[in-house]
Amino acid sequence: MAPAACLAGPAMSLQWRRRPLLGTPVGWSDAVHPVLRNVYAARGVLTPADAEHRLQRLLRPDGLGGLEAAVALLAEAIRTDAAIVVAGDYDCDGATGTALAVRGLRMLGARRVDYAIPNRFLHGYGLSAALVDTLQPAPQLIVTVDNGVASVEGVAAARARGIRVIVTDHHLPGERLPAADAIVNPNLPGDGFPSKHLAGVGVMFYLLLALRAQLFPQGESAGRAARETDPADRTPPGGRPDLSALLDLVALGTVADLVPLDFNNRVLVEAGLRRIRAGRACPGIGALLELSRREPALLSAADLGFAVAPRINAAGRLQDMRLGVACLLAEDAATARRHAERLDAINQERRALQASMVEEARVRVSADDLAGDAVGVALYERSWHAGVVGLVASQLKERLHRPVIAFAPVDGGETSELRGSGRSIAGFHLRDALALIDARQPGLIVRFGGHAMAAGLTLRREDFPRFAHAFDAVARERLPEEALHAVLHTDGELPPGAFGVDLARQLQAGGPWGQGFPEPLFDNVFDCRRWRLLGDRHWQLELHDPRDGVRYDAVLFNPQEAEPPPRLRAAYELVLDTWQGRERLRLRLRHIAPA
Template identity: 70%
Template sequence: MSAVASSPLQLRRRASLGEASGWPDSVHPVLQRIYAARGVFGPEQVEHRLARLLSPQMLGGMEQAVDLLVQAIEGDWSILIAGDYDCDGATGTAVAMRGLRLLGARHLGYAVPNRFIHGYGLSPALVASLQPSPQLIVTVDNGVASVAGVAAAKARGIRVIVTDHHLPGEQLPDCDAMVNPNLAGDGFPSKALAGVGVMFYLLLALRARLFPAGSPARPDLSGLLDLVALGTVADLVPLDFNNRVLVAAGLQRIRSGQACAGITALVESGKRSLATLCASDLGFAVGPRLNAAGRLEDMRLGVECLLTDDVGQARRHAEELSAINQERRDLQASMVAEAEVMAANMAHTDAIGVALYEPSWHAGVVGLVASKLKDRLHRPVIAFAPASEENIDDLRGSARSIAGFHIRDALAVIDARHPGLIERFGGHAMAAGLSLKTCDYPRFAAAFDAVAQELIDAERLQAVLFTDGGLPPGAASLALARQLRHAGPWGQAFPEPLFDDVFECISWKVMGERHLRLQLRDPRDGAQHDAVMFNAYHGHPPPTSLRAAYELTINDWQGRESPRLLLRHIEPA
């Protein structure tokens, strides 16, 4: 089988990174072990109190940005928030609009680019669409690469503050202030803030200037944390301690019924419980509904859902977003199926850097195609589509990478070796976006594979699923499942607990057309466990004796809770 075929998955158990100490007896030994494998060794490291947030004054560029915002608010300037068309950008836009209103801004508006009309970020096309011109633009989740867009704004006499978290390129825009923890030389300890997190930090610093501690009129910005949590989880930034503080506080607001009307409606539309909501619900049920608007339609619908305080209006927006998301799911399934056929036909090439292009694909969904293929092939993948139905001469690509291969840096290498081949690019270590001419696609595909062949060693091409080892006999209880559910927040770089054990499959049946429900027996003590595995039925029965990687979850059926194993991988034992 060739290099583009998926490698057999290898289960590997995480090692403890240190000794646990100081945990109260109420913290299950299994949870202590899980924490230790993530570098958390005592209770103080999971005290996710807002008082332990890093100081906003530690972020570079903050003083200049606050100075300009104070001038704008006191001078009653017109301020425009320039957002982005993903969930991080939408929540960041809503945080900026709501927060600046609380802090005294009166003439506020926002603009979110349509990816098919304006392109990404603060582009010249987006600036040209602003009528009348605002006096100040504040970007959210974009701007560090908007050299031409900022220049266009400045040419019209508009001041610009850039707030972003993306990695900078060789040239920075000539803006009036920039706040980005990933700028060279910025000493902010957490480089993992999402765009919405950067904006929240700017609001904290602005409040400190306008309303010193103890001021009776000091606005409460904690009401924005549900939005901050959603954007942070959905953008898949690492959940370091600082981000876990933000997400935990936001989840607490949602669970206590204090979320904004839009998030509440989106949670209900996703058929999740507000009272027991966890980070994975934000990532899998809420975030995709917002993202779908930016992928297929106009993200203004998503932003409006997050800005309204009218419950009925929020529910109508959420229903419309859910319908768009279903359309996105159907389109994605079709495109992924086509991509898998294309990858199979590439078998003879032994490609390591996989580039895929189909003229009928939708530019708003290629990122999801790249992600799915990356998971299945365990190769970095870039999927391309025409920029729009009207513009087939230009391609938009979305890249997803594997651990150890910095995809944005790889694009920078290609750009240096083949000047002019890539028109624009930007992103992170694991995800990036780019544009190029359709006629240049074959040359780019070859260049991408050449860089991947050069920089990825054979060991990186082995797909590995890390687990937290086995559960002791009798440990798979409802009490432990509850403790694990609320022990996070779990997410990127702080993964949900995953166990692996050997079981006997004593019965199974198909749910729907693709899912499995199984009864498993633990051979060590004979205990039986209810288990499910989604999208796992391919026409043949599961092994009688199997090793399973699984999460210990809660099955809530008609108000009755019971422990259940959610299988992520099975193989013959």
């Protein structure tokens, strides 16, 4: 299917496939619903132990390379009362990691801790030389969070000024590493840490655990000292600082950065969610939840990703991420509320700008067949905002099912450079593709970095046509035809009698669900008896199961079709709708097709 047709048409054609079980569930009690056991088995969780997300099962820091050198530098800085600057990033992972580092280092005894966040329009990404120049007076130590592994020039600029540098990052390294005093990154070649999916905030949390073990051993082994008590424990043993107080930030940053929720990340996220549900979130997260009308006691990982993270990210996209960090560092509810209201207003501006840019992209692709039969799609508009192009690429990627990179001028067109942000599909490693283009055509890409599924780069404006051709060529080489057809994976049909509040409750509590550990999604055929508009864009439906005639309430957000068919096949989540203290079963439809 041509991308232009897909983007302009009513809905993308999907191949529906059932997730296979990856083994036989064993050892589960009868209290665990058989449907949940099979949902787990389709995600490789075969025993109750695989679903025990207790902090005592968190991986120990021991295997994480670079910790020993980083801990020694931080311990010395605290002992000598050195000035420390935390250099973060302008996304939610970077903001939460920065707030975590500042709060954590202060808890561990550092008195002179400040932070610096690059302005994406002035300093570019990461610890740049331009950002280092703004640090006046110069600190004795810089600690990067969620960046730095590609900051060769920035680290060199800092070292030339006599500043020591610790890099903490999770991004894939390039061919050349910065000459930092210590680098902590589970994705460095040969690093022995078992989980390669820590977010930047997670890497920083592990560094704080290791530092605490060094500074507050209390007669324990470093390994045991690195293991947290339950977040609800307000009195950690031996008077050691309770780093579990920071797990709400770890959960938010991990979910926001869309890193795969492997077992270790699920432990971190679940611990942070427990803290928030107990009403013990930091004031900034509490204020953002209140503005987004989310009930802390019922919070899910999806709420963090869709309600809280975008409000923080908006600051880095349109203005200055220091606003987001200030909100997360606020010590009282009133201050947090003021910051949260500013972030909410910026996010509303971002949403309007994004909608306009996505519509322009849709028209471009449809009108001039820009995508045509392209496999790798690159788009550029002079009027687009560089802080929002990543969201445009994400939406187009979903509609086209092609890797997409969207570009905008740097500094509103004042320079000759373009900044691009890309999103990919399964089977196409975006950062590796950019590295291949860079190797084949040296100098075409000014700079780049990122992950398999998301990456950023800078180009000269006059080189955009050449890059667009090269990107499409690499995508054609590396993506087989079958990878260009979107696949919808579900957990199969729910049998009659399985629909119920008890199952919905167990599914809700069975996560945390998210990237790499997807929310349970079922598919069944229903008769649509009634439907109506919900607001201006959504549908509320009355569905009936043709097997037994049972009626279900359903909702579909942002449908592509003009109206639902009388009999439809629906992919849906089984959720609980809580209203005025009452629980109601509801089907949250994700996709529909005529049956």
